[in-house]
Amino acid sequence: MDVMxxxxxFQQVAYYLGQRSLVLNLNFRIESGETLVLLxxxxxxxxxxxxxxxxxxTPAQGEVRVEGISTCEWNxxxxxxxxxxxxxxxxxxxxxxxxxxxxVVPSLQKWEPSQIKKRxxxxxxxxxxxxxxxAQRYPHELSGGQRQRVGVARALAADPPxxxxxxxxGALDPxxxxxxxQEFRQLQQRLGKTIVFVTHDIQxxxxxGSRIGLMQAGEFVVMATPxxxxxxxxxxxxxxxxxxxxxxx
Amino acid sequence: MEFLNRYGxxxxxxxxxxxxxxxxxxxxxxxxxxxxxxxxxxxxxLSRPVLGFANAIQTMPSLAIFGFLIPVPFIGGIGARTxxxxxxxxxxxxxxxxxxxxxxxxxxxxxxxxxxLGMTDRQLLLQVEIPLALGVILxxxxxxxxxxxxxxxxxxxxxxxxxxxxxxxxVAVVDSQLILAGAIPAAIMALTADFALGLVERRxxxxx
Numbered sequence: 001m002d003v004m005x006x007x008x009x010f011q012q013v014a015y016y017l018g019q020r021s022l023v024l025n026l027n028f029r030i031e032s033g034e035t036l037v038l039l040x041x042x043x044x045x046x047x048x049x050x051x052x053x054x055x056x057x058t059p060a061q062g063e064v065r066v067e068g069i070s071t072c073e074w075n076x077x078x079x080x081x082x083x084x085x086x087x088x089x090x091x092x093x094x095x096x097x098x099x100x101x102x103x104v105v106p107s108l109q110k111w112e113p114s115q116i117k118k119r120x121x122x123x124x125x126x127x128x129x130x131x132x133x134x135a136q137r138y139p140h141e142l143s144g145g146q147r148q149r150v151g152v153a154r155a156l157a158a159d160p161p162x163x164x165x166x167x168x169x170g171a172l173d174p175x176x177x178x179x180x181x182q183e184f185r186q187l188q189q190r191l192g193k194t195i196v197f198v199t200h201d202i203q204x205x206x207x208x209g210s211r212i213g214l215m216q217a218g219e220f221v222v223m224a225t226p227x228x229x230x231x232x233x234x235x236x237x238x239x240x241x242x243x244x245x246x247x248x249x
Numbered sequence: 250m251e252f253l254n255r256y257g258x259x260x261x262x263x264x265x266x267x268x269x270x271x272x273x274x275x276x277x278x279x280x281x282x283x284x285x286x287x288x289x290x291x292x293x294x295l296s297r298p299v300l301g302f303a304n305a306i307q308t309m310p311s312l313a314i315f316g317f318l319i320p321v322p323f324i325g326g327i328g329a330r331t332x333x334x335x336x337x338x339x340x341x342x343x344x345x346x347x348x349x350x351x352x353x354x355x356x357x358x359x360x361x362x363x364x365x366l367g368m369t370d371r372q373l374l375l376q377v378e379i380p381l382a383l384g385v386i387l388x389x390x391x392x393x394x395x396x397x398x399x400x401x402x403x404x405x406x407x408x409x410x411x412x413x414x415x416x417x418x419x420v421a422v423v424d425s426q427l428i429l430a431g432a433i434p435a436a437i438m439a440l441t442a443d444f445a446l447g448l449v450e451r452r453x454x455x456x457x
Contacts, residue, residue: 054365080367091362095380105366154366164365 007032007162007194008053012062015048022048023218026062032161035188035195037209039202039240045218046198050164053196054083066162081105084155084163084193088170090147092139098124098150099135105158123153128183145176152184156191163195169204181207202240214240256430260415264434267411270329270401271438274336275394282341282393283386286348287374296349303342311400314338315407332401332409339400340393347389351382384454391446398439402431 006029013026023045030036038046051057052064055071064071071079092101100107102123103116111119124131127149139147148168155163169177169184185208188195199205205212205226212229214222216236222229229237289296306314314335318325324334355378363373379386405413415431418424 056361056364077367077369080365083365085362085365087358087362087365089356089358091356091358091365093359093363093377095377104368108367108372 005032009065013059014061034210037205037212038198039205040215044215084160086151086155086165086168088167090151102154127153163193166198202244271397274333278337278340282344286345290352306338307342327408329409332404343389343392348386351385352378355381387450394442
């Protein structure tokens with residue numbers, strides 16, 4: 001067995017909407033346990049790339065392999081239950097309590113109710129929400145930051161090896177956002193999941209990413225560790241780095 | 250007072266017939282309309298023809314529909330059966346449309362989250378989409394019921410009985426008391442149904 005098995009692999013992947021290509025020539029590997037941040041402006045194809053992994057989209061050309069198997073060969077339902085998914089709008093079910101929201105995937109997988117409950121309480125602790133106070137509430141009674149924590153807990157519920165996150169902290173106020181980034185960073189080190197994280201915020205990319213993939217017009221223009229990324233001479237990377245410079249000064 | 254002594258029993262009997270016509274036709278329209286509304290959320294190609302057909306029926310004058318159905322074999326003829334078929338046809342549009350709009354109106358982010366979590370289409374429908382659309386769907390049933398109570402008065406024209414009997418008779422002999430004997434119970438029925446279903450609807454609609 002490899003020291004670093006490959007969790008996700010893209011081979012010559014393209015996806016079109018009508019005549020227009022949303023992503024093109026995607027060739028990369030994500031190693032098990034790493035956090036790859038997909039960085040880029042709005043509409044550059046980050047979200048499309050993410051949705052190709054859990055087969056919300058299927059590639060028009062090429063192949064996406066998850067744990068060595070093409071997503072077209074996976075049963076899409078089984079595949080998605082092995083991949084945690086967090087989106088910006090959170091997408092909590094408004095008619096479910098927090099407890100039921102977090103327990104969705106385990107209950108789809110027919111866990112014992114007592115086991116689901118135990119798992120949900122443990123996850124609430126993990127994401128920093130007191131189970132006694134939050135388990136029985138509804139999503140609309142929570143703040144944006146608390147909802148986002150629930151979203152993360154829900155994605156982790158069935159202990160999936162891979163986690164996809166699409167600008168999960170994008171809608172939060174700057175202070176809550178930085179708090180959640182810090183906490184998520186610690187969580188990530190404890191859990192050792194493979195994470196693919198979409199953002200347009202270079203600050204966030206540097207905080208969380210073990211590698212950063214910069215996308216422009218549906219293709220990767222830079223794919224590098226944060227240390228290498230700083231040295232990139234690509235104009236788009238330079239543009240992002242300038243923003244970061246202004247932020248820090 | 251004298252009027253009530255003379256007609257009281259018939260008013261009750263006609264009200265019973267009227268309720269039967271409305272209740273039966275709404276029940277059947279719900280059983281047809283809700284599944285049809287769900288189907289067209291799954292097969293978008295069907296949504297235009299189905300909604301278009303239901304729309305077309307609604308634009309036809311109601312008296313004409315009752316008349317058209319009389320010569321149709323099996324479902325036609327003189328009597329309650331024909332009236333129920335006509336009322337079903339009329340009730341379908343609000344029920345199908347509200348089912349369709351209710352489900353299509355579920356926040357796409359919630360639908361995407363459900364799919365991303367690995368729900369099958371059936372699980373998504375039963376656990377998420379229908380519960381969230383229930384208030385809107387019930388709104389359609391409520392509208393159909395209120396319209397149905399009014400329309401069922403026309404059923405008397407094809408011999409199906411109901412409160413319309415009084416109205417047609419009253420018009421024929423120019424007796425406004427007789428007309429009111431049909432119109433007032435029908436109005437009470439419509440208002441009661443509207444109020445009761447409105448209560449249920451509000452309970453099922455999610456507070457945000």
